[in-house]
Amino acid sequence: xxxxxxxxxxxxxxxxGRFEKYEISEISPDSSFLEMMDLLNEQLIxxxxxxxxxxxxxxxxxxxxxxxxxxxxxxxxxxxVTTCQLHMRKFKDGExxxxxxxxxxxxxxxxxxxxDRSALDEIIQVGGYISVNTGGVPDANDIPIAKEKADLAMxxxxxxxCGACVAACKNASAMLFVSAKVSQFALLPQGKTEAKDRVKAxxxxxxxxxxxxxTNTYACEAECPKEIKVTNIARMNRQFFGxxxxx
Amino acid sequence: MxxxxxQSSLTKKFVMAFMGLFLITFLFVHLGINFLVLLPDTTAxxxxxxxxGTNPVIKxxxxxxxxxxxxxxxxxxxxxxxxxxxxxxxxxxxxWSHTSPFSKFMIHTxxxxxxxxxxxxxxxxxxxxxxxxxxxxxxxxxxxxxxALVLAxxxxxxxxxxxxxxxxxxxxxxxxxxxxxxxxxxLNNRTYTPFIKSLSTIISIVLALGFIxxxxxxxxxxx
Numbered sequence: 157x158x159x160x161x162x163x164x165x166x167x168x169x170x171x172x173g174r175f176e177k178y179e180i181s182e183i184s185p186d187s188s189f190l191e192m193m194d195l196l197n198e199q200l201i202x203x204x205x206x207x208x209x210x211x212x213x214x215x216x217x218x219x220x221x222x223x224x225x226x227x228x229x230x231x232x233x234x235x236x237v238t239t240c241q242l243h244m245r246k247f248k249d250g251e252x253x254x255x256x257x258x259x260x261x262x263x264x265x266x267x268x269x270x271x272d273r274s275a276l277d278e279i280i281q282v283g284g285y286i287s288v289n290t291g292g293v294p295d296a297n298d299i300p301i302a303k304e305k306a307d308l309a310m311x312x313x314x315x316x317x318c319g320a321c322v323a324a325c326k327n328a329s330a331m332l333f334v335s336a337k338v339s340q341f342a343l344l345p346q347g348k349t350e351a352k353d354r355v356k357a358x359x360x361x362x363x364x365x366x367x368x369x370x371t372n373t374y375a376c377e378a379e380c381p382k383e384i385k386v387t388n389i390a391r392m393n394r395q396f397f398g399x400x401x402x403x
Numbered sequence: 404m405x406x407x408x409x410q411s412s413l414t415k416k417f418v419m420a421f422m423g424l425f426l427i428t429f430l431f432v433h434l435g436i437n438f439l440v441l442l443p444d445t446t447a448x449x450x451x452x453x454x455x456g457t458n459p460v461i462k463x464x465x466x467x468x469x470x471x472x473x474x475x476x477x478x479x480x481x482x483x484x485x486x487x488x489x490x491x492x493x494x495x496x497x498x499w500s501h502t503s504p505f506s507k508f509m510i511h512t513x514x515x516x517x518x519x520x521x522x523x524x525x526x527x528x529x530x531x532x533x534x535x536x537x538x539x540x541x542x543x544x545x546x547x548x549x550x551a552l553v554l555a556x557x558x559x560x561x562x563x564x565x566x567x568x569x570x571x572x573x574x575x576x577x578x579x580x581x582x583x584x585x586x587x588x589x590l591n592n593r594t595y596t597p598f599i600k601s602l603s604t605i606i607s608i609v610l611a612l613g614f615i616x617x618x619x620x621x622x623x624x625x626x
Contacts, residue, residue: 162495175495225494227496227499228494228496228497228498228499228500229499229500254495254496256494256495256496259490259492259493259494260489260490261488261489261490261491262489324500326486326490326497326498326507327486327489327490328486328489328490329412329486329489359411359412359413360411362412363411363412366488366489367489368485368486368488368489368490369412369415369416369482369485369486370412370416370587371482371486371506371509371583372506372579372583372586372587373502373503373506373507374502374503374506375500375501375502378500378501378502379500386586386591387591387593389586389591390586390589390590390591391589391591392413392589393413393416393417393586393587393588393589394589394590395589396411396413396589397413397417397588397589400414
């Protein structure tokens with residue numbers, strides 16, 4: 157496959173940034189998007205140019221490190237996959253592919269396609285945990301949990317915190333991420349103890365960091381590589397109003 | 404980075420949703436009264452308009468209604484400005500995610516509805532309040548002849564077209580707004596949400612079409 161790539165280049169957080177065009181040829185349709193990016197970087201290094209900076213780690217779709225806003229969609233044109241699991245066969249030979257970083261005020265660009273997503277970590281730090289006393293390990297089956305609740309909690313816990321929901325949302329809202337993290341605990345008995353404080357603290361931090369407001373457009377759900385559902389957002393809304401009313 | 408917000412984003416959305424649903428109930432009342440103008444005898448419409456303009460209980464609701472509109476508009480603006488600020492650098496290519504097209508243009512449809520509302524209030528509501536309307540004697544009492552004003556307005560081609568466009572836009576606004584309000588209030592349920600989404604489509608069509616058929620009937624009919 158031969159492709160024209162239009163890639164966002166930005167030297168540092170303060171730099172203005174611009175798009176640069178690159179031609180790349182003989183790409184296997186079976187290679188992954190990041191393998192294609194690796195080949196581009198090898199080509200750039202051989203030409204004595206600065207390679208394109210982009211985030212990646214596990215390349216198995218589970219770490220949440222890769223990102224990239226490809227042709228107007230986070231993680232590219234395929235559904236329910238991360239960029240590292242995206243195959244080049246999803247593109248047409250000769251296509252122009254535009255690659256941008258996640259764009260949101262709380263996600264400043266560090267270099268080229270790498271953004272600082274530590275805002276999501278800050279939200280986790282204020283409530284995305286349960287407090288457990290140390291001591292003997294309790295029996296796993298001591299607390300009965302309904303299968304349906306356990307399944308919903310597991311589905312919410314599938315969130316890898318990549319930030320695609322923020323990138324996809326026209327308002328740069330982090331509601332899908334926060335609601336998944338709230339739900340995964342709130343649905344289980346172990347998470348109920350701190351549920352009220354958790355939801356209030358995480359929503360307050362989300363607002364404080366400058367994420368946008370949810371307008372129920374659901375681009376987040378459409379683009380989430382882990383198919384996190386917007387029903388989590390409604391659950392978080394319920395939890396939040398309940399916590400506010402009951403104090 | 405960031406700042407503490409006076410009210411959380413979720414609370415603002417709650418207020419928006421609640422006020423939005425309240426305003427929809429008002430639209431149904433308004434539509435019901437509007438249909439009376441199509442009756443051969445306009446007395447019922449004039450009496451209803453007089454009742455809405457003078458009844459003390461309705462006067463209290465009028466204040467709540469105006470408050471509802473103002474809060475819905477102000478909160479909508481605050482939320483929208485915060486949303487624009489959350490992405491200071493736009494994407495070069497964006498909006499390719501599979502989503503409801505109506506949901507992406509709520510602020511735009513809202514702006515058109517606001518302009519329509521201002522014109523509408525100037526044409527009817529304030530004219531009635533300032534007494535710039537002819538009177539008709541019903542059961543010994545002189546009341547505003549709102550029917551004559553409405554029938555005259557809906558004989559003007561440009562006015563009818565403007566009215567139709569405004570209500571098509573309102574239909575788009577409500578199509579997303581109604582079902583979205585339930586999500587904002589936290590009412591998303593596997594059983595009821597598909598019903599609420601269908602109801603949202605039905606309500607938006609019924610209200611838009613209901614308001615649109617009246618000027619069309621008057622323009623083409625013998626009124």
